[in-house]
Amino acid sequence: MSSGVPRALRETRHLLWTTLPAALWIVIFLILPSLYLVSMAFMTNGPYGQPQLPLSLEAFHQLAGFGFLGWSPGNLYTLLRSLWQTVLSTTMVVVLAYPLAYYITTCRQKWRPIMLLAVVVPSWTNQVIRAFGWMNLLAPDTWLSELAVRLGFIPEHLGLFPSSFAVTLGLIYNFLPFMVLPLYAAFEKLDMSLLEAARDLYASPVRAFLAAVVPQTLPGLLAGIVLVAIPAFGMYVIPELLGGGRSMMIGNLVAAQFAEGSNWPLGAAGSILMLIATLVGIVLLRRLGRRFGGGEEVVI
Amino acid sequence: MRGGSMRRSLAVVWWVVMVFLYLPLGVVVLYSFNSVNSAATFAHFSLRWYHRLFSNPQIIEAFWHSLLLALISSMIAVVLGTLIGYGMYRHRGRRLGWLIALIYLPIVMPDIVFGISEMTFFVRFNQLTGLLGPGLGTMIIAHVTFEIPFVALIVYSRFVGMDATLFEASKDLYAGPVRRVCHFIIPAIKPALISAFFLSFTLSIDDFVISFFTSGPESTTLPIYIWGAIRKGVSPEINAIATLMIGAVAIAALLSLALSRRRSASRQ
Amino acid sequence: MTQTTAQADSPDTRGTSTTPEYAAPDAVPRDASSISLRRLRKSFGADAVALDGVDLDIRPGEFFTLLGPSGCGKTTLLRLLAGLELADDGHVEIGGRDVTEVPPHKRSVNTVFQSYALFTHLSVRDNIAFGLRMRGVGGSERQRRVSEIADFIKLGGLIDRRVDQLSGGQRQRIALARALVCEPDVLLLDEPLSALDAGLRSQLQVELQRIQKRLGMTFVFVTHDQQEAMVMSDRIAVLNDGRIQQIGTPREIYEKPVNRFVASFMGHENLFDIESREGDCIDTAALGRLKVETPPHGELVMIRPEALELGSEVSSEFNRFEGEVREFFYRGSHIEYRLEVNGMRMKALSSNQGQRLFRIGDRVPMCVWPEDLVTLAR
Numbered sequence: 051m052s053s054g055v056p057r058a059l060r061e062t063r064h065l066l067w068t069t070l071p072a073a074l075w076i077v078i079f080l081i082l083p084s085l086y087l088v089s090m091a092f093m094t095n096g097p098y099g100q101p102q103l104p105l106s107l108e109a110f111h112q113l114a115g116f117g118f119l120g121w122s123p124g125n126l127y128t129l130l131r132s133l134w135q136t137v138l139s140t141t142m143v144v145v146l147a148y149p150l151a152y153y154i155t156t157c158r159q160k161w162r163p164i165m166l167l168a169v170v171v172p173s174w175t176n177q178v179i180r181a182f183g184w185m186n187l188l189a190p191d192t193w194l195s196e197l198a199v200r201l202g203f204i205p206e207h208l209g210l211f212p213s214s215f216a217v218t219l220g221l222i223y224n225f226l227p228f229m230v231l232p233l234y235a236a237f238e239k240l241d242m243s244l245l246e247a248a249r250d251l252y253a254s255p256v257r258a259f260l261a262a263v264v265p266q267t268l269p270g271l272l273a274g275i276v277l278v279a280i281p282a283f284g285m286y287v288i289p290e291l292l293g294g295g296r297s298m299m300i301g302n303l304v305a306a307q308f309a310e311g312s313n314w315p316l317g318a319a320g321s322i323l324m325l326i327a328t329l330v331g332i333v334l335l336r337r338l339g340r341r342f343g344g345g346e347e348v349v350i
Numbered sequence: 351m352r353g354g355s356m357r358r359s360l361a362v363v364w365w366v367v368m369v370f371l372y373l374p375l376g377v378v379v380l381y382s383f384n385s386v387n388s389a390a391t392f393a394h395f396s397l398r399w400y401h402r403l404f405s406n407p408q409i410i411e412a413f414w415h416s417l418l419l420a421l422i423s424s425m426i427a428v429v430l431g432t433l434i435g436y437g438m439y440r441h442r443g444r445r446l447g448w449l450i451a452l453i454y455l456p457i458v459m460p461d462i463v464f465g466i467s468e469m470t471f472f473v474r475f476n477q478l479t480g481l482l483g484p485g486l487g488t489m490i491i492a493h494v495t496f497e498i499p500f501v502a503l504i505v506y507s508r509f510v511g512m513d514a515t516l517f518e519a520s521k522d523l524y525a526g527p528v529r530r531v532c533h534f535i536i537p538a539i540k541p542a543l544i545s546a547f548f549l550s551f552t553l554s555i556d557d558f559v560i561s562f563f564t565s566g567p568e569s570t571t572l573p574i575y576i577w578g579a580i581r582k583g584v585s586p587e588i589n590a591i592a593t594l595m596i597g598a599v600a601i602a603a604l605l606s607l608a609l610s611r612r613r614s615a616s617r618q
Numbered sequence: 619m620t621q622t623t624a625q626a627d628s629p630d631t632r633g634t635s636t637t638p639e640y641a642a643p644d645a646v647p648r649d650a651s652s653i654s655l656r657r658l659r660k661s662f663g664a665d666a667v668a669l670d671g672v673d674l675d676i677r678p679g680e681f682f683t684l685l686g687p688s689g690c691g692k693t694t695l696l697r698l699l700a701g702l703e704l705a706d707d708g709h710v711e712i713g714g715r716d717v718t719e720v721p722p723h724k725r726s727v728n729t730v731f732q733s734y735a736l737f738t739h740l741s742v743r744d745n746i747a748f749g750l751r752m753r754g755v756g757g758s759e760r761q762r763r764v765s766e767i768a769d770f771i772k773l774g775g776l777i778d779r780r781v782d783q784l785s786g787g788q789r790q791r792i793a794l795a796r797a798l799v800c801e802p803d804v805l806l807l808d809e810p811l812s813a814l815d816a817g818l819r820s821q822l823q824v825e826l827q828r829i830q831k832r833l834g835m836t837f838v839f840v841t842h843d844q845q846e847a848m849v850m851s852d853r854i855a856v857l858n859d860g861r862i863q864q865i866g867t868p869r870e871i872y873e874k875p876v877n878r879f880v881a882s883f884m885g886h887e888n889l890f891d892i893e894s895r896e897g898d899c900i901d902t903a904a905l906g907r908l909k910v911e912t913p914p915h916g917e918l919v920m921i922r923p924e925a926l927e928l929g930s931e932v933s934s935e936f937n938r939f940e941g942e943v944r945e946f947f948y949r950g951s952h953i954e955y956r957l958e959v960n961g962m963r964m965k966a967l968s969s970n971q972g973q974r975l976f977r978i979g980d981r982v983p984m985c986v987w988p989e990d991l992v993t994l995a996r
Contacts, residue, residue: 068437072430072498079495083471153360172371174599178558178573179592183374284460286559301462308466321463518702519735521722523749537739
């Protein structure tokens with residue numbers, strides 16, 4: 051144009067000055083720090099828990115359970131527990147959210163925004179406060195704990211918290227809205243006439259539902275699973291507050307290596323594991339999403 | 351159709367879930383008015399925990415820290431996020447996969463890894479240069495980092511939702527580059543900017559994990575204070591702070607409902 | 619701009635000089651500009667040539683239409699005039715000034731967009747005032763000109779509405795007002811009526827044309843609708859594949875298309891290959907020997923459907939043949955017949971004067987006058 055600078059160059063300059071500030075911010079304050087953390091995993095643990103040279107794979111050995119006293123299964127248990135809690139809570143969330151989301155779509159138009167809001171509002175309060183609420187409810191001598199004692203689930207004078215059960219409950223509570231929203235969006239787009247057509251073709255309503263409705267909600271379901279499973283696996287606050295020492299998840303294992311300054315390389319190795327798990331989760335669900343969801347991009 | 355019985359059982363599921371969702375919050379609110387320090391029995395109504403709360407300078411300070419952190423980080427994030435959101439929109443024809451990956455990174459990275467990365471980085475940086483000791487500064491940096499993606503995505507989707515010829519119309523109507531930004535682009539995306547700011551603000555106020563790892567001894571925020579108090583032992587004072595925060599959320603919920611009502615009403 | 623004073627001195631001189639038969643006494647004269655395009659080229663990528671060397675002159679104060687199917691390059695041409703695209707090669711001159719490299723906000727050209735492109739964050743009034751504000755026209759002057767144009771376009775109460783409360787037709791008028799208030803040298807219109815229903819559309823066609831005549835402004839109008847183009851334009855350029863096929867008045871384009879593309883695009887179906895020629899006679903496979911008025915050139919002969927005379931009392935002694943009615947459509951003011959003549963299909967339109975209508979299967983004698991036969995290039 052009139053400025054005499056070639057158009058392509060001007061466009062590139064525009065791209066750079068609009069995107070570079072934020073991109074650099076993320077590179078400097080997130081990517082560099084994570085690379086530093088990753089590199090720490092290959093260093094040796096110093097006397098004050100500080101990483102130091104020489105480079106070694108010691109941290110990974112420790113993560114796998116090899117210590118001064120030989121091999122112990124503690125870390126492996128923590129990892130398995132994280133996986134188990136993630137699978138269990140995600141499954142429970144799906145089981146609860148699916149009928150819930152469907153129910154909202156069957157209600158009158160004017161009630162739906164209010165109902166969605168009712169589902170979402172608890173998640174607006176602080177995570178710590180929500181966990182604290184459950185601590186109050188599940189503590190020893192509360193009516194819920196008394197009930198559990200009467201039913202013989204737990205021994206007398208103990209509470210439902212701290213326990214693995216409390217952690218699972220806390221995770222379900224925390225992530226339910228993340229599943230309801232994408233599922234609701236999927237149900238709302240649903241072509242209900244297909245259900246009626248399927249009723250003609252299949253004998254039972256259950257089979258009709260499975261054949262006509264479920265495939266159409268798969269993209270929403272997968273989006274919900276991404277939104278629930280990935281953060282659930284790395285959860286820190288809920289197991290820390292609601293679980294005892296025996297309900298630790300990998301996030302707590304990692305944090306413990308830093309908060310108490312005991313072993314940074316070990317914590318870094320644990321972080322790498324969490325990053326890999328996150329990555330695998332995203333890639334896996336994207337694959338599945340592409341197969342079932344007609345390539346619809348999952349947008350958070 | 352057997353819709354009747356099915357709908358009734360769905361309604362039961364709905365109400366059970368509602369109880370499940372609001373019971374823990376309700377208990378917190380209820381016991382904040384309890385006259386005795388117990389989670390098991392409610393003696394009678396009292397405001398004593400609120401009196402204690404407001405006379406606790408640590409809590410007041412934590413409140414101001416939370417507010418300051420949320421305000422400053424949201425303002426920076428809105429500026430940076432809007433710029434990158436616009437850049438991504440304007441150059442959406444190019445291959446920007448790396449940029450989109452970069453934008454999603456803070457969202458998908460587990461909180462705990464995010465927080466620890468920042469912490470170790472800031473500690474090392476501080477050892478090397480003496481700058482950026484743990485405190486509000488490091489917290490603001492960390493909060494801006496996780497707020498940028500949300501701002502960018504909100505602004506980007508607002509641009510995508512706009513009629514692209516509006517940009518041409520503004521050029522056609524004699525708006526040069528600077529006037530185009532002031533008189534067209536910013537006013538046109540103002541609703542998105544406002545909601546991006548409020549989302550950032552809420553995310554910041556709500557955050558515990560990342561704040562926890564980047565904070566210093568002088569920069570305790572409300573969630574960090576509550577966390578510390580809980581670890582020391584369940585105290586009804588926490589019920590009182592939590593109730594106030596739940597109240598703030600309830601007000602925000604009502605406001606958003608009223609806003610969406612008005613918006614849909616004006617559309618008809 | 620200068621025409622404000624001209625308006626005060628002699629309100630109607632310029633308007634009458636360009637278009638005497640339409641100029642209203644209150645015509646607001648403006649500086650109409652000529653446009654000339656030279657060897658204009660534009661491609662999007664290697665295979666997508668949008669404009670392939672276009673030369674075109676548009677006269678000041680003319681209602682000029684770019685007509686063609688989608689993808690013919692007409693919209694690209696308009697966008698080059700607006701400055702929204704840059705030409706790969708060639709020159710654009712508006713009012714004698716080379717504006718090839720001038721960005722859109724520095725051209726005295728305004729556009730009415732197909733989607734209207736009204737700013738939803740602004741009121742109707744602020745939408746109209748937008749261009750004036752960007753040009754730095756002061757508050758009171760701006761107010762005056764906005765109300766002036768609102769009166770001129772007869773916006774009435776619309777001016778105080780919000781944009782999302784307007785219907786399609788109303789948006790179209792606001793878009794027009796927003797462009798006109800800037801008093802550009804040239805107004806560009808990109809299929810502004812295509813989103814409207816048929817009734818509103820023909821009403822606005824008439825109105826647009828009246829406005830143009832009263833203002834005496836140069837209008838460049840883009841459409842794919844040949845009826846619309848004929849109704850509104852002083853001249854039409856028919857485009858295809860990035861090239862101009864023909865430039866002329868609506869009558870020239872319709873009655874004397876220069877090639878098969880223009881003829882079919884204008885809706886002509888009766889096109890026949892010329893097998894051989896002799897003096898002022900040509901031979902066709904379907905209709906046999908035909909007499910034409912001017913010495914024939916080109917490879918095709920065209921018969922306009924309304925030039926065909928049907929019935930036994932046909933008046934011409936030349937060019938007689940007989941066809942069988944295959945289909946007919948009663949259209950009120952005229953009747954459309956589809957006939958078969960020696961295995962070839964023909965379309966005929968006869969105006970409704972209360973005559974007996976032919977039925978399907980009738981064998982009908984017909985003729986065409988030599989002066990109504992047009993020969994054209996392939």
